[in-house]
Amino acid sequence: MADEPLVLGIETSCDETGIGIVRGTTLLADAVASSVDEHARFGGVVPEVASRAHLEAMVPTVRRALADAGVTMRDIDAIAVTSGPGLAGALLVGVAAAKGYSVALDKPLYGVNHLASHVCVDQLEHGRLPEPCMALLVSGGHSSLLLVPDITSDVRPLGSTIDDAAGEAFDKVARVLGLGFPGGPVIDRWAREGDRAAIAFPRGLTGPRDAPFDFSFSGLKTSVARWVEARQRAGESVPVADVAASFQEAVVDVLTRKAIRACKENGVEHLMMGGGVSANTRLRALAQERCDAAGIVLRVPRPGLCTDNGAMVAALGAEMVARDRAPSTLSIPADSSMPVTVSQAVS
Amino acid sequence: MLLLAFDTATPAVTVALHDDSRVLAGSTRIDARRQGELLAPGIVDVLRAAGRARAELTDIAVGVGPGPYTGLRVGIVTALALGDALGIPVHGVCTLDALAYAAGRDATVAGPFVAATDARRKEVYWARYDDAHTRVEGPSVDRAGDLAATVTALPAVGAGAALYPDSFADVRGPEHPDAAALAAFAVERLAAGLALLPPEPLYLRRPDAQVPAGYKAVTPVGPPPGA
Numbered sequence: 358m359a360d361e362p363l364v365l366g367i368e369t370s371c372d373e374t375g376i377g378i379v380r381g382t383t384l385l386a387d388a389v390a391s392s393v394d395e396h397a398r399f400g401g402v403v404p405e406v407a408s409r410a411h412l413e414a415m416v417p418t419v420r421r422a423l424a425d426a427g428v429t430m431r432d433i434d435a436i437a438v439t440s441g442p443g444l445a446g447a448l449l450v451g452v453a454a455a456k457g458y459s460v461a462l463d464k465p466l467y468g469v470n471h472l473a474s475h476v477c478v479d480q481l482e483h484g485r486l487p488e489p490c491m492a493l494l495v496s497g498g499h500s501s502l503l504l505v506p507d508i509t510s511d512v513r514p515l516g517s518t519i520d521d522a523a524g525e526a527f528d529k530v531a532r533v534l535g536l537g538f539p540g541g542p543v544i545d546r547w548a549r550e551g552d553r554a555a556i557a558f559p560r561g562l563t564g565p566r567d568a569p570f571d572f573s574f575s576g577l578k579t580s581v582a583r584w585v586e587a588r589q590r591a592g593e594s595v596p597v598a599d600v601a602a603s604f605q606e607a608v609v610d611v612l613t614r615k616a617i618r619a620c621k622e623n624g625v626e627h628l629m630m631g632g633g634v635s636a637n638t639r640l641r642a643l644a645q646e647r648c649d650a651a652g653i654v655l656r657v658p659r660p661g662l663c664t665d666n667g668a669m670v671a672a673l674g675a676e677m678v679a680r681d682r683a684p685s686t687l688s689i690p691a692d693s694s695m696p697v698t699v700s701q702a703v704s
Numbered sequence: 705m706l707l708l709a710f711d712t713a714t715p716a717v718t719v720a721l722h723d724d725s726r727v728l729a730g731s732t733r734i735d736a737r738r739q740g741e742l743l744a745p746g747i748v749d750v751l752r753a754a755g756r757a758r759a760e761l762t763d764i765a766v767g768v769g770p771g772p773y774t775g776l777r778v779g780i781v782t783a784l785a786l787g788d789a790l791g792i793p794v795h796g797v798c799t800l801d802a803l804a805y806a807a808g809r810d811a812t813v814a815g816p817f818v819a820a821t822d823a824r825r826k827e828v829y830w831a832r833y834d835d836a837h838t839r840v841e842g843p844s845v846d847r848a849g850d851l852a853a854t855v856t857a858l859p860a861v862g863a864g865a866a867l868y869p870d871s872f873a874d875v876r877g878p879e880h881p882d883a884a885a886l887a888a889f890a891v892e893r894l895a896a897g898l899a900l901l902p903p904e905p906l907y908l909r910r911p912d913a914q915v916p917a918g919y920k921a922v923t924p925v926g927p928p929p930g931a
Protein backbone atom coordinates (compact mmCIF):
# COMPACT_ATOMS: atom_id res chain seq x y z
CA MET A 358 0.00 0.00 0.00
CA ALA A 359 1.39 3.36 -1.02
CA ASP A 360 0.45 4.99 2.27
CA GLU A 361 2.55 2.61 4.32
CA PRO A 362 5.80 4.19 5.54
CA LEU A 363 8.89 4.03 3.32
CA VAL A 364 11.80 3.25 5.64
CA LEU A 365 15.55 3.24 4.98
CA GLY A 366 17.42 0.79 7.23
CA ILE A 367 21.14 0.92 8.02
CA GLU A 368 23.03 -2.03 9.52
CA THR A 369 26.74 -1.89 10.44
CA SER A 370 27.01 -4.01 13.59
CA CYS A 371 29.66 -6.37 12.21
CA ASP A 372 31.33 -6.73 8.81
CA GLU A 373 28.38 -6.15 6.46
CA THR A 374 27.31 -2.67 5.45
CA GLY A 375 23.63 -3.35 4.88
CA ILE A 376 21.14 -0.84 3.47
CA GLY A 377 17.53 -1.91 3.11
CA ILE A 378 14.42 -0.13 1.95
CA VAL A 379 10.96 -1.37 2.85
CA ARG A 380 7.43 -0.06 2.53
CA GLY A 381 5.50 -1.44 5.48
CA THR A 382 6.17 -5.18 5.29
CA THR A 383 7.19 -5.11 1.63
CA LEU A 384 10.87 -5.45 0.76
CA LEU A 385 11.97 -2.99 -1.94
CA ALA A 386 15.77 -3.16 -1.74
CA ASP A 387 18.45 -5.01 0.19
CA ALA A 388 21.94 -3.79 -0.71
CA VAL A 389 24.92 -5.27 1.13
CA ALA A 390 28.63 -4.47 0.90
CA SER A 391 30.70 -7.04 2.76
CA SER A 392 34.25 -6.70 4.00
CA VAL A 393 34.44 -10.45 4.73
CA ASP A 394 37.28 -10.98 2.23
CA GLU A 395 39.43 -8.47 4.07
CA HIS A 396 38.92 -10.42 7.32
CA ALA A 397 39.42 -13.90 5.89
CA ARG A 398 43.19 -13.94 6.31
CA PHE A 399 42.80 -13.01 9.99
CA GLY A 400 40.38 -15.88 10.65
CA GLY A 401 37.82 -13.54 12.19
CA VAL A 402 36.36 -10.06 11.95
CA VAL A 403 38.91 -7.33 12.72
CA PRO A 404 36.92 -4.40 14.18
CA GLU A 405 39.07 -1.60 12.77
CA VAL A 406 39.05 -3.15 9.31
CA ALA A 407 35.25 -3.45 9.49
CA SER A 408 34.81 0.17 10.64
CA ARG A 409 36.97 1.50 7.82
CA ALA A 410 35.04 -0.55 5.28
CA HIS A 411 31.66 0.72 6.61
CA LEU A 412 32.74 4.32 6.14
CA GLU A 413 33.79 3.71 2.54
CA ALA A 414 30.74 1.66 1.64
CA MET A 415 28.05 3.79 3.28
CA VAL A 416 27.01 6.30 0.59
CA PRO A 417 27.55 3.99 -2.41
CA THR A 418 25.43 1.29 -0.73
CA VAL A 419 22.66 3.77 0.12
CA ARG A 420 22.70 4.90 -3.52
CA ARG A 421 22.50 1.31 -4.75
CA ALA A 422 19.55 0.58 -2.46
CA LEU A 423 17.66 3.67 -3.63
CA ALA A 424 18.25 2.69 -7.28
CA ASP A 425 17.18 -0.92 -6.63
CA ALA A 426 14.01 0.26 -4.89
CA GLY A 427 13.24 2.80 -7.60
CA VAL A 428 12.70 5.57 -5.06
CA THR A 429 14.46 8.85 -4.38
CA MET A 430 15.95 10.16 -1.17
CA ARG A 431 13.02 12.58 -0.76
CA ASP A 432 10.51 9.72 -0.71
CA ILE A 433 11.97 8.30 2.53
CA ASP A 434 9.62 8.67 5.53
CA ALA A 435 11.92 7.43 8.30
CA ILE A 436 15.47 6.24 8.94
CA ALA A 437 16.13 3.11 11.00
CA VAL A 438 19.56 2.02 12.18
CA THR A 439 21.05 -0.76 14.28
CA SER A 440 22.07 1.02 17.47
CA GLY A 441 23.24 -2.21 19.15
CA PRO A 442 24.41 -4.75 20.03
CA GLY A 443 27.54 -5.24 17.94
CA LEU A 444 31.08 -3.95 17.45
CA ALA A 445 31.19 -0.48 19.02
CA GLY A 446 33.22 1.28 16.34
CA ALA A 447 31.31 -0.38 13.52
CA LEU A 448 27.90 0.48 15.01
CA LEU A 449 28.98 4.08 15.43
CA VAL A 450 29.55 4.53 11.69
CA GLY A 451 26.00 3.43 10.94
CA VAL A 452 24.43 5.43 13.75
CA ALA A 453 26.27 8.61 12.72
CA ALA A 454 25.29 8.11 9.07
CA ALA A 455 21.65 7.53 10.06
CA LYS A 456 21.65 10.74 12.07
CA GLY A 457 23.16 12.59 9.11
CA TYR A 458 20.38 11.34 6.81
CA SER A 459 17.75 12.04 9.47
CA VAL A 460 18.95 15.64 9.96
CA ALA A 461 19.32 16.32 6.23
CA LEU A 462 15.92 14.90 5.30
CA ASP A 463 14.18 16.11 8.49
CA LYS A 464 12.72 12.63 8.99
CA PRO A 465 12.42 10.62 12.23
CA LEU A 466 15.22 8.33 13.40
CA TYR A 467 14.65 4.89 14.93
CA GLY A 468 17.65 3.29 16.64
CA VAL A 469 16.69 -0.39 16.82
CA ASN A 470 18.00 -3.62 18.31
CA HIS A 471 19.94 -5.87 15.95
CA LEU A 472 18.52 -9.08 17.43
CA ALA A 473 14.93 -7.89 17.28
CA SER A 474 15.60 -6.91 13.66
CA HIS A 475 16.69 -10.49 12.87
CA VAL A 476 13.27 -11.61 14.08
CA CYS A 477 11.27 -8.86 12.41
CA VAL A 478 12.80 -9.45 8.97
CA ASP A 479 10.54 -12.47 8.59
CA GLN A 480 7.61 -10.09 8.13
CA LEU A 481 9.06 -9.21 4.73
CA GLU A 482 8.64 -12.81 3.60
CA HIS A 483 5.80 -14.33 5.56
CA GLY A 484 3.68 -11.37 6.63
CA ARG A 485 2.94 -10.15 10.12
CA LEU A 486 4.60 -12.08 12.92
CA PRO A 487 2.17 -14.06 15.06
CA GLU A 488 2.08 -12.84 18.65
CA PRO A 489 3.51 -14.42 20.61
CA CYS A 490 6.13 -16.30 18.63
CA MET A 491 9.31 -18.08 19.63
CA ALA A 492 12.54 -16.97 17.98
CA LEU A 493 15.75 -18.98 17.69
CA LEU A 494 18.56 -16.59 16.72
CA VAL A 495 21.85 -18.18 15.74
CA SER A 496 24.81 -16.45 14.18
CA GLY A 497 28.51 -15.79 14.63
CA GLY A 498 27.72 -13.33 17.40
CA HIS A 499 24.64 -14.69 19.12
CA SER A 500 22.71 -17.84 19.99
CA SER A 501 19.46 -17.08 21.80
CA LEU A 502 15.96 -18.33 22.37
CA LEU A 503 13.50 -15.46 22.64
CA LEU A 504 9.82 -15.39 23.52
CA VAL A 505 8.34 -12.50 21.55
CA PRO A 506 4.91 -11.17 22.54
CA ASP A 507 5.56 -7.86 20.71
CA ILE A 508 8.68 -7.33 18.59
CA THR A 509 8.60 -3.54 19.09
CA SER A 510 8.39 -3.57 22.87
CA ASP A 511 8.33 -6.98 24.55
CA VAL A 512 11.11 -9.47 23.84
CA ARG A 513 11.88 -11.99 26.62
CA PRO A 514 15.14 -13.96 26.56
CA LEU A 515 14.63 -17.57 27.68
CA GLY A 516 18.24 -18.63 27.19
CA SER A 517 21.42 -17.97 25.29
CA THR A 518 24.90 -19.36 24.83
CA ILE A 519 27.07 -19.43 27.92
CA ASP A 520 30.30 -19.48 25.88
CA ASP A 521 30.70 -19.48 22.08
CA ALA A 522 27.98 -18.47 19.65
CA ALA A 523 26.96 -21.26 17.27
CA GLY A 524 28.56 -19.49 14.32
CA GLU A 525 31.84 -19.12 16.21
CA ALA A 526 31.92 -22.88 16.72
CA PHE A 527 31.52 -23.32 12.95
CA ASP A 528 34.41 -20.90 12.35
CA LYS A 529 36.69 -22.64 14.84
CA VAL A 530 35.96 -26.14 13.59
CA ALA A 531 36.50 -24.97 10.01
CA ARG A 532 39.90 -23.68 11.10
CA VAL A 533 40.75 -27.02 12.77
CA LEU A 534 39.85 -28.76 9.51
CA GLY A 535 41.78 -26.23 7.42
CA LEU A 536 38.66 -25.14 5.54
CA GLY A 537 39.08 -21.36 5.91
CA PHE A 538 36.83 -18.53 7.07
CA PRO A 539 33.89 -18.07 7.41
CA GLY A 540 33.19 -21.60 8.56
CA GLY A 541 29.41 -21.85 8.26
CA PRO A 542 28.92 -22.20 4.50
CA VAL A 543 31.99 -24.39 3.96
CA ILE A 544 31.10 -26.84 6.74
CA ASP A 545 27.55 -26.99 5.41
CA ARG A 546 28.88 -28.02 1.99
CA TRP A 547 31.34 -30.62 3.31
CA ALA A 548 28.75 -32.06 5.66
CA ARG A 549 26.46 -32.95 2.76
CA GLU A 550 29.06 -35.53 1.65
CA GLY A 551 29.61 -36.93 5.15
CA ASP A 552 27.93 -39.28 7.63
CA ARG A 553 26.36 -37.27 10.45
CA ALA A 554 26.30 -40.36 12.69
CA ALA A 555 29.97 -41.21 12.07
CA ILE A 556 31.27 -39.61 15.26
CA ALA A 557 29.26 -39.11 18.47
CA PHE A 558 30.26 -35.58 19.43
CA PRO A 559 28.85 -34.26 22.73
CA ARG A 560 25.56 -32.33 23.03
CA GLY A 561 26.30 -29.43 25.41
CA LEU A 562 23.94 -28.52 28.27
CA THR A 563 21.44 -31.29 27.60
CA GLY A 564 21.62 -33.01 30.98
CA PRO A 565 18.55 -33.13 33.23
CA ARG A 566 19.94 -30.50 35.59
CA ASP A 567 21.27 -28.14 32.87
CA ALA A 568 19.54 -24.85 32.07
CA PRO A 569 16.92 -26.01 29.57
CA PHE A 570 17.27 -23.12 27.11
CA ASP A 571 20.93 -22.16 27.42
CA PHE A 572 23.53 -23.34 24.92
CA SER A 573 27.20 -24.26 25.13
CA PHE A 574 29.37 -24.96 22.09
CA SER A 575 32.84 -24.59 23.59
CA GLY A 576 33.12 -28.21 24.77
CA LEU A 577 31.93 -29.47 21.39
CA LYS A 578 34.55 -27.41 19.59
CA THR A 579 37.31 -28.75 21.87
CA SER A 580 36.07 -32.27 21.42
CA VAL A 581 36.25 -31.94 17.62
CA ALA A 582 39.79 -30.52 17.83
CA ARG A 583 40.92 -33.38 20.10
CA TRP A 584 39.39 -36.01 17.84
CA VAL A 585 41.10 -34.54 14.77
CA GLU A 586 44.47 -34.15 16.52
CA ALA A 587 44.38 -37.76 17.74
CA ARG A 588 43.93 -38.98 14.14
CA GLN A 589 46.83 -36.83 13.01
CA ARG A 590 49.10 -38.07 15.78
CA ALA A 591 48.30 -41.63 14.77
CA GLY A 592 49.29 -40.74 11.21
CA GLU A 593 45.78 -41.39 9.94
CA SER A 594 43.98 -39.22 7.41
CA VAL A 595 41.13 -37.09 8.72
CA PRO A 596 37.69 -37.81 7.24
CA VAL A 597 36.81 -34.14 6.74
CA ALA A 598 33.27 -34.70 5.46
CA ASP A 599 32.35 -37.05 8.33
CA VAL A 600 33.81 -34.70 10.96
CA ALA A 601 31.93 -31.75 9.43
CA ALA A 602 28.65 -33.67 9.26
CA SER A 603 28.94 -35.07 12.79
CA PHE A 604 29.90 -31.71 14.28
CA GLN A 605 27.10 -29.93 12.44
CA GLU A 606 24.60 -32.54 13.59
CA ALA A 607 25.61 -31.99 17.22
CA VAL A 608 24.97 -28.25 16.86
CA VAL A 609 21.65 -28.41 15.03
CA ASP A 610 20.34 -31.26 17.19
CA VAL A 611 20.73 -29.18 20.35
CA LEU A 612 19.41 -25.97 18.76
CA THR A 613 16.24 -27.54 17.40
CA ARG A 614 15.57 -29.74 20.44
CA LYS A 615 15.69 -26.75 22.79
CA ALA A 616 13.67 -24.52 20.47
CA ILE A 617 10.86 -27.09 20.21
CA ARG A 618 10.88 -27.58 23.97
CA ALA A 619 10.66 -23.80 24.49
CA CYS A 620 7.64 -23.63 22.19
CA LYS A 621 5.89 -26.50 23.97
CA GLU A 622 6.57 -25.26 27.50
CA ASN A 623 5.33 -21.78 26.65
CA GLY A 624 2.37 -22.89 24.56
CA VAL A 625 3.70 -21.10 21.49
CA GLU A 626 2.71 -22.43 18.07
CA HIS A 627 5.08 -20.48 15.82
CA LEU A 628 8.86 -20.81 15.73
CA MET A 629 10.89 -18.21 13.85
CA MET A 630 14.56 -18.85 13.03
CA GLY A 631 17.00 -16.10 12.13
CA GLY A 632 20.67 -15.14 12.10
CA GLY A 633 23.40 -16.28 9.75
CA VAL A 634 23.54 -19.87 11.00
CA SER A 635 19.88 -20.36 10.09
CA ALA A 636 21.05 -20.32 6.47
CA ASN A 637 22.51 -23.77 7.29
CA THR A 638 20.69 -26.36 5.19
CA ARG A 639 20.77 -29.12 7.81
CA LEU A 640 19.45 -26.79 10.53
CA ARG A 641 16.57 -25.77 8.27
CA ALA A 642 15.76 -29.38 7.37
CA LEU A 643 15.90 -30.73 10.93
CA ALA A 644 13.92 -27.77 12.31
CA GLN A 645 11.21 -28.39 9.70
CA GLU A 646 11.11 -32.09 10.51
CA ARG A 647 10.83 -31.55 14.26
CA CYS A 648 8.32 -28.68 13.97
CA ASP A 649 6.13 -30.83 11.72
CA ALA A 650 6.25 -33.63 14.26
CA ALA A 651 5.37 -31.25 17.11
CA GLY A 652 2.63 -29.37 15.26
CA ILE A 653 4.57 -26.12 15.30
CA VAL A 654 4.61 -23.71 12.36
CA LEU A 655 8.20 -22.91 11.33
CA ARG A 656 9.03 -19.55 9.76
CA VAL A 657 12.51 -19.07 8.31
CA PRO A 658 13.36 -16.25 5.93
CA ARG A 659 15.38 -17.13 2.87
CA PRO A 660 19.14 -17.39 3.56
CA GLY A 661 19.90 -13.90 2.18
CA LEU A 662 17.68 -12.34 4.83
CA CYS A 663 19.05 -14.51 7.66
CA THR A 664 22.53 -13.00 7.50
CA ASP A 665 23.04 -9.40 8.63
CA ASN A 666 21.33 -6.94 6.29
CA GLY A 667 19.72 -3.53 6.20
CA ALA A 668 16.27 -4.80 5.24
CA MET A 669 15.78 -6.34 8.68
CA VAL A 670 16.54 -3.00 10.30
CA ALA A 671 14.14 -1.22 7.96
CA ALA A 672 11.52 -3.89 8.72
CA LEU A 673 11.68 -3.21 12.45
CA GLY A 674 11.77 0.54 11.85
CA ALA A 675 8.62 0.25 9.72
CA GLU A 676 6.94 -1.74 12.47
CA MET A 677 7.85 1.01 14.98
CA VAL A 678 6.24 3.57 12.66
CA ALA A 679 3.19 1.36 12.09
CA ARG A 680 2.67 1.08 15.85
CA ASP A 681 3.14 4.81 16.44
CA ARG A 682 6.25 4.40 18.58
CA ALA A 683 7.99 7.70 19.33
CA PRO A 684 11.20 8.15 17.32
CA SER A 685 14.64 8.01 18.93
CA THR A 686 16.38 11.29 19.69
CA LEU A 687 19.50 12.43 17.84
CA SER A 688 21.45 11.78 21.06
CA ILE A 689 21.15 7.99 21.08
CA PRO A 690 24.48 6.23 21.51
CA ALA A 691 25.82 3.25 19.62
CA ASP A 692 25.39 0.64 22.38
CA SER A 693 27.64 -2.37 21.81
CA SER A 694 25.93 -4.30 24.63
CA MET A 695 22.32 -3.21 24.02
CA PRO A 696 20.14 -5.77 25.83
CA VAL A 697 17.81 -7.90 23.75
CA THR A 698 14.93 -6.74 25.93
CA VAL A 699 15.28 -3.22 24.51
CA SER A 700 13.87 -3.16 20.97
CA GLN A 701 14.48 0.55 20.47
CA ALA A 702 16.97 3.06 21.88
CA VAL A 703 14.88 6.08 22.83
CA SER A 704 17.47 8.66 23.89
CA MET B 705 27.25 30.27 0.19
CA LEU B 706 26.12 28.68 3.43
CA LEU B 707 28.81 26.33 4.70
CA LEU B 708 28.34 23.94 7.61
CA ALA B 709 31.63 22.93 9.23
CA PHE B 710 32.40 20.39 11.93
CA ASP B 711 35.22 18.33 13.36
CA THR B 712 35.31 15.26 15.63
CA ALA B 713 38.99 14.33 15.36
CA THR B 714 39.83 15.60 18.86
CA PRO B 715 37.88 15.73 22.16
CA ALA B 716 36.21 18.90 20.82
CA VAL B 717 32.90 18.15 19.09
CA THR B 718 32.68 21.43 17.26
CA VAL B 719 30.14 22.79 14.73
CA ALA B 720 29.87 26.16 12.97
CA LEU B 721 27.87 27.80 10.20
CA HIS B 722 29.54 30.30 7.85
CA ASP B 723 27.80 32.49 5.24
CA ASP B 724 30.86 33.47 3.18
CA SER B 725 31.48 36.63 5.17
CA ARG B 726 31.26 35.56 8.79
CA VAL B 727 30.49 32.78 11.26
CA LEU B 728 26.74 32.85 11.98
CA ALA B 729 26.67 30.40 14.86
CA GLY B 730 28.87 27.87 16.56
CA SER B 731 28.81 25.18 19.21
CA THR B 732 31.66 23.28 20.86
CA ARG B 733 31.40 20.52 23.45
CA ILE B 734 34.49 18.83 24.88
CA ASP B 735 33.95 15.09 25.35
CA ALA B 736 36.40 12.57 23.93
CA ARG B 737 33.94 9.68 24.20
CA ARG B 738 30.65 11.04 22.93
CA GLN B 739 31.24 12.42 19.43
CA GLY B 740 28.48 10.15 18.15
CA GLU B 741 25.98 11.50 20.65
CA LEU B 742 26.87 15.19 20.51
CA LEU B 743 27.50 15.94 16.84
CA ALA B 744 24.02 15.64 15.29
CA PRO B 745 22.28 17.63 18.08
CA GLY B 746 25.07 20.22 17.73
CA ILE B 747 24.33 20.59 14.02
CA VAL B 748 20.60 21.05 14.67
CA ASP B 749 21.35 23.59 17.43
CA VAL B 750 23.66 25.64 15.22
CA LEU B 751 21.16 25.76 12.34
CA ARG B 752 18.42 26.79 14.75
CA ALA B 753 20.59 29.45 16.44
CA ALA B 754 21.36 30.97 13.04
CA GLY B 755 17.74 30.74 11.95
CA ARG B 756 18.69 28.85 8.80
CA ALA B 757 17.16 25.71 7.26
CA ARG B 758 19.13 22.62 6.34
CA ALA B 759 17.91 22.94 2.75
CA GLU B 760 19.74 26.29 2.48
CA LEU B 761 23.16 24.66 3.02
CA THR B 762 25.46 24.85 -0.01
CA ASP B 763 28.65 23.20 1.29
CA ILE B 764 29.90 20.95 4.06
CA ALA B 765 33.46 21.14 5.41
CA VAL B 766 34.62 18.39 7.74
CA GLY B 767 37.80 17.77 9.67
CA VAL B 768 39.47 14.65 8.23
CA GLY B 769 41.98 14.27 11.05
CA PRO B 770 44.40 12.91 11.80
CA GLY B 771 42.68 11.88 15.03
CA PRO B 772 41.54 8.82 16.99
CA TYR B 773 39.67 6.79 14.39
CA THR B 774 36.40 6.08 16.12
CA GLY B 775 35.59 9.71 16.78
CA LEU B 776 37.07 10.85 13.47
CA ARG B 777 34.74 8.60 11.49
CA VAL B 778 31.67 10.09 13.21
CA GLY B 779 32.32 13.48 11.66
CA ILE B 780 33.24 12.17 8.24
CA VAL B 781 30.33 9.78 7.80
CA THR B 782 27.91 12.42 9.08
CA ALA B 783 29.30 14.84 6.49
CA LEU B 784 29.01 12.23 3.74
CA ALA B 785 25.39 11.47 4.66
CA LEU B 786 24.43 15.14 4.82
CA GLY B 787 26.16 15.85 1.52
CA ASP B 788 24.51 12.84 -0.11
CA ALA B 789 21.01 13.65 1.13
CA LEU B 790 21.23 17.38 0.36
CA GLY B 791 23.14 16.95 -2.89
CA ILE B 792 25.90 19.38 -1.90
CA PRO B 793 29.71 19.05 -1.95
CA VAL B 794 31.66 17.78 1.06
CA HIS B 795 35.15 19.22 1.53
CA GLY B 796 37.85 17.78 3.78
CA VAL B 797 40.11 19.92 5.95
CA CYS B 798 43.14 18.62 7.83
CA THR B 799 42.24 19.01 11.50
CA LEU B 800 45.72 20.28 12.28
CA ASP B 801 45.27 22.99 9.63
CA ALA B 802 42.10 24.13 11.40
CA LEU B 803 43.98 24.19 14.70
CA ALA B 804 46.83 26.17 13.12
CA TYR B 805 44.34 28.58 11.57
CA ALA B 806 42.72 29.09 15.00
CA ALA B 807 46.15 29.83 16.50
CA GLY B 808 46.75 32.49 13.84
CA ARG B 809 43.28 33.96 14.37
CA ASP B 810 43.87 34.08 18.14
CA ALA B 811 47.38 35.49 17.54
CA THR B 812 49.03 32.99 19.88
CA VAL B 813 51.69 32.45 17.20
CA ALA B 814 53.38 34.69 14.64
CA GLY B 815 56.26 32.91 12.91
CA PRO B 816 56.88 29.17 12.43
CA PHE B 817 55.22 26.78 14.87
CA VAL B 818 54.03 23.22 15.31
CA ALA B 819 50.44 22.00 15.90
CA ALA B 820 49.91 18.76 17.80
CA THR B 821 46.90 16.73 18.96
CA ASP B 822 46.67 13.67 21.19
CA ALA B 823 47.14 10.36 19.34
CA ARG B 824 47.09 8.32 22.59
CA ARG B 825 49.69 5.61 23.36
CA LYS B 826 52.26 8.38 24.10
CA GLU B 827 52.01 9.57 20.50
CA VAL B 828 50.93 12.86 18.92
CA TYR B 829 49.52 13.79 15.55
CA TRP B 830 51.54 16.78 14.44
CA ALA B 831 52.38 19.12 11.58
CA ARG B 832 54.80 22.00 11.19
CA TYR B 833 53.76 25.42 9.85
CA ASP B 834 55.64 28.41 8.49
CA ASP B 835 52.62 30.52 9.38
CA ALA B 836 48.98 29.87 10.28
CA HIS B 837 48.04 29.19 6.64
CA THR B 838 51.07 27.27 5.48
CA ARG B 839 51.78 23.67 6.45
CA VAL B 840 55.35 22.67 5.56
CA GLU B 841 55.68 19.23 7.17
CA GLY B 842 53.23 16.51 8.20
CA PRO B 843 50.67 15.50 9.17
CA SER B 844 52.50 12.68 10.90
CA VAL B 845 52.12 10.52 13.97
CA ASP B 846 55.07 9.92 16.31
CA ARG B 847 55.95 9.39 19.92
CA ALA B 848 56.26 12.84 21.49
CA GLY B 849 59.63 11.83 22.89
CA ASP B 850 60.96 10.89 19.45
CA LEU B 851 60.31 14.22 17.71
CA ALA B 852 63.33 16.13 16.35
CA ALA B 853 64.60 19.05 18.41
CA THR B 854 64.00 21.31 15.39
CA VAL B 855 60.29 20.55 15.83
CA THR B 856 59.95 20.56 19.61
CA ALA B 857 61.89 23.82 19.98
CA LEU B 858 59.21 25.68 18.01
CA PRO B 859 56.20 27.28 19.66
CA ALA B 860 53.60 24.50 19.87
CA VAL B 861 49.79 24.70 19.91
CA GLY B 862 47.21 22.03 20.74
CA ALA B 863 46.44 19.51 23.44
CA GLY B 864 49.04 17.14 21.99
CA ALA B 865 51.74 19.63 22.93
CA ALA B 866 50.20 20.48 26.30
CA LEU B 867 50.22 16.77 27.23
CA TYR B 868 53.99 16.49 26.79
CA PRO B 869 55.63 19.59 28.33
CA ASP B 870 58.88 17.66 28.66
CA SER B 871 59.03 17.30 24.89
CA PHE B 872 57.61 20.62 23.72
CA ALA B 873 59.57 23.65 24.93
CA ASP B 874 57.00 26.40 24.30
CA VAL B 875 53.35 25.32 24.61
CA ARG B 876 50.58 27.80 23.72
CA GLY B 877 46.85 27.86 22.98
CA PRO B 878 44.45 27.03 21.57
CA GLU B 879 44.08 23.57 23.00
CA HIS B 880 41.56 22.25 20.44
CA PRO B 881 40.53 23.13 16.90
CA ASP B 882 37.18 24.83 16.53
CA ALA B 883 34.75 24.64 13.66
CA ALA B 884 34.58 28.42 13.31
CA ALA B 885 38.27 28.37 12.34
CA LEU B 886 37.75 25.30 10.17
CA ALA B 887 34.86 27.05 8.37
CA ALA B 888 36.85 30.27 7.85
CA PHE B 889 39.82 28.29 6.56
CA ALA B 890 37.62 26.38 4.10
CA VAL B 891 35.79 29.51 2.90
CA GLU B 892 39.11 31.31 2.40
CA ARG B 893 40.57 28.48 0.34
CA LEU B 894 37.44 27.98 -1.73
CA ALA B 895 37.27 31.73 -2.45
CA ALA B 896 40.92 31.66 -3.57
CA GLY B 897 40.20 28.73 -5.86
CA LEU B 898 42.48 26.46 -3.84
CA ALA B 899 41.75 22.78 -3.41
CA LEU B 900 40.59 21.25 -0.17
CA LEU B 901 41.01 17.58 0.72
CA PRO B 902 38.72 14.71 -0.22
CA PRO B 903 36.37 13.79 2.67
CA GLU B 904 38.41 10.73 3.65
CA PRO B 905 40.08 10.03 7.00
CA LEU B 906 43.80 10.71 7.39
CA TYR B 907 44.44 7.51 9.35
CA LEU B 908 48.27 7.63 9.01
CA ARG B 909 48.46 4.12 10.46
CA ARG B 910 47.41 0.77 9.06
CA PRO B 911 44.68 -0.98 11.08
CA ASP B 912 45.80 -2.91 14.14
CA ALA B 913 45.24 -6.47 13.15
CA GLN B 914 47.09 -9.49 14.35
CA VAL B 915 47.00 -12.59 12.20
CA PRO B 916 46.14 -15.24 14.78
CA ALA B 917 48.76 -17.94 15.27
CA GLY B 918 46.15 -20.24 13.80
CA TYR B 919 45.94 -23.90 13.11
CA LYS B 920 47.76 -25.42 10.20
CA ALA B 921 45.59 -27.18 7.68
CA VAL B 922 45.38 -30.69 9.09
CA THR B 923 44.86 -32.33 5.79
CA PRO B 924 45.26 -31.34 2.18
CA VAL B 925 41.81 -29.97 1.51
CA GLY B 926 40.50 -29.36 -1.99
CA PRO B 927 37.60 -27.11 -2.80
CA PRO B 928 34.39 -28.00 -0.98
CA PRO B 929 32.09 -30.41 -2.75
CA GLY B 930 29.83 -28.57 -5.13
CA ALA B 931 31.79 -25.30 -4.91
Ligand SMILES: [Zn+2]
Pocket residue numbers: 471475496498632633664665
Ligand atom coordinates in the same frame (compact mmCIF):
# COMPACT_ATOMS: atom_id res chain seq x y z
ZN1 LIG C 1 23.29 -10.63 13.34
